[in-house]
Ligand code: FES
């Protein structure tokens with residue numbers, strides 16, 4: 001079931017080969033690299049990343065990731081999950097191919113199964129793929145290239161120093177003899193992998209693919225022809241289709257059910273209870289009643305006919321309106337101190353002016369375009385899963401645990417993901433399929449989540465109330481900053497509810513606040529979770545970043561300053577901000593602070609870049625406004641300028657967005673651009689429509705009619721993306737997530753500049769009351 | 771017994787006539803290119819051509835499809851080289867790709883009827899097709915490119 005057939009990628013790259021040969025013909029570039037001293041650009045990096053701290057770390061062995069057949073076809077394993085960023089199946093293999101001097105037209109990609117012992121960490125989350133795998137992939141490629149050279153030199157009986165691998169063949173410089181990769185592949189495969197310290201790397205100037213953005217996504221042809229296979233598309237002989245009625249309230253229990261009518265639906269074959277777990281239960285299923293049928297349509301119709309009595313339990317008290325008021329009251333009181341510098345109380349007392357603002361962001365649902373689906377076959381021999389999951393290795397572990405099997409007896413095949421955004425990090429759906437197949441004696445079962453299931457049983461993005469108080473002196477200088485963040489914690493999914501945000505969460509936009517202010521206090525307020533809280537693309541950076549970046553513009557308005565100038569003043573001189581001296585624990589996105597510090601120079605630079613490119617300060621038509629925001633997340637720096645157009649009737653649109661990103665060394669600028677374009681659309685959805693609300697413990701929304709996402713008519717007309725250039729010595733940083741947080745505050749800052757109206761609670765809706 | 775043509779082939783179906791066409795295509799015929807995104811006619815992921823019109827196959831019953839010609843993404847062009855497909859590739863439209871079969875079928879139906887659409891006509895025709903990854907800017911560009919020739 002792996003995506004091995006890829007005519008497109010072969011067809012489309014063939015046309016590029018002429019171009020590439022041209023590059024090779026002037027091959028001096030590559031030769032120069034080899035004559036450089038050992039410590040030139042082609043050496044191992046001088047920084048470390050958090051990759052080795054991830055479970056199972058990284059693997060840099062070509063014996064694991066590369067196979068070459070006798071015809072020279074290079075097969076590269078994509079072990080991480082591909083959900084649309086292009087990182088897993090295009091960018092990482094491209095790094096390897098480039099470094100091993102493979103011709104991309106003769107490369108194919110196969111998807112690796114969930115196996116972290118073999119492949120290293122596969123948890124595709126946290127905007128980590130290129131950040132953690134740039135070097136392991138280069139190392140794999142360099143090792144493979146050197147093994148090919150060694151094999152060819154042995155074949156010719158010449159010193160290895162005299163041969164060079166270039167564009168899919170090995171050349172002997174003395175004689176001009178050439179051997180294709182296929183001719184020496186078998187010999188090369190028998191060689192031991194060279195030690196890491198002995199690897200020779202290409203000079204970045206000789207990269208053919210890295211940094212060019214010229215390689216289309218590997219799955220492009222199959223996607224445009226309907227051949228790409230997602231988790232929803234898996235089909236096995238004899239497979240049954242299941243949909244599940246889950247308890248509508250968290251920890252609700254089944255009292256009774258009547259399947260008489262459901263069983264009368266043509267195609268429905270069985271109705272059965274599915275075991276559930278009491279919260280917190282990580283990614284274990286909620287349980288419920290499963291309807292098993294010969295096709296999905298019959299299963300859905302059968303479920304509609306079920307009569308079920310639930311005992312809702314304590315979380316039936318969860319109502320979004322009253323919860324919001326309770327959070328607001330909490331934010332009015334001192335909370336747990338998460339960061340403390342100087343003396344905030346004295347600053348507040350001595351202030352000439354205190355400015356206060358509060359912000360509210362509701363729960364949001366991931367609503368991946370592909371609703372969740374998983375297929376399983378579980379027999380005495382073991383379990384096999386076919387699904388689309390962000391963490392194939394983690395899924396393997398979790399399925400093994402739930403079934404009581406050793407991990408060696410669980411195989412997880414990963415398909416393409418029709419979007420992930422953090423939802424598919426949680427493999428409850430794969431476990432459901434496994435439990436059902438086991439209960440049915442090994443029958444292949446595909447569990448399908450409908451859109452209603454997806455919205456009503458998500459691991460939702462948290463709901464948050466934010467309050468910021470700033471103390472200003474008589475010169476309007478900000479001398480004190482107090483930020484209280486109240487939101488249920490993700491940890492409530494894993495451990496008994498701590499009811500306060502934990503360091504992983506406070507580090508995303510609260511305690512890592514980079515402003516140059518003498519007296520700072522950040523606090524968390526108590527907030528209990530009443531639904532499954534998860535992580536959504538860029539996580540709690542969304543509400544915390546919204547508060548900080550909206551408030552900066554409020555300070556600008558209060559002091560008669562320009563939004564950008566205010567931000568530059570708050571950011572202060574270029575320096576490294578190190579909150580570690582004043583916090584218990586800073587989670588730096590899992591990275592060593594030394595490699596990825598909080599650098600206000602880089603922060604200010606993207607701000608200036610976005611402003612310049614957007615024509616900040618330019619004359620605008622009536623009703624238009626520009627707004628700006630800048631935020632560091634996933635160790636990248638991003639600034640966004642939004643232009644909004646507000647009509648007299650309050651309807652509004654976005655003619656233009658300009659975003660600058662500094663993500664360090666970058667591999668695939670074309671896919672970075674697409675990620676930032678997409679982030680603007682998704683963040684607009686959060687700002688304009690996104691709200692999951694609860695009444696009596698139940699999610700009130702059901703489908704795209706009442707949980708709206710952005711459509712083409714309301715999307716930004718143009719999103720321009722500017723990537724800050726960076727050399728190979730600059731550590732790469734995140735791309736998939738960090739585009740989201742600055743968008744909503746930039747938008748609301750633009751609306752303020754257009755209308756004078758300050759929006760502090762999302763979603764905005766289709767019209768702005770002016 | 772219901773008969774219909776799917777991508778040029780005659781098919782016979784004797785199950786529940788209220789079954790949405792989408793599940794017949796996907797689960798019974800194995801044509802998984804048409805996607806399930808909402809089941810309520812709200813997202814366009816399941817878009818196919820029915821008698822030449824773009825329809826939401828999740829909202830068309832087998833009874834309604836009876837006797838008609840259905841074209842899915844698999845049948846749009848034998849080599850996958852329909853102008854819309856070519857434009858989609860030239861512009862690198864997809865991210866995750868899950869919505870794209872529906873987008874392409876929608877765009878192909880638009881261009882069949884309106885070969886030179888205005889920007890506004892493109893936006894209106896594509897507004898029922900959600901792309902959660904947010905590829906809209908490129909979708910707009912690609913439809914324009916398909917109309918003008920790539
Ligand atoms: S699945 Fe048919 S419109 Fe969404």
Ligand code: FES
Nearest residue numbers: 866867901902903
């Ligand atoms: S490409 Fe992912 S939903 Fe459109």
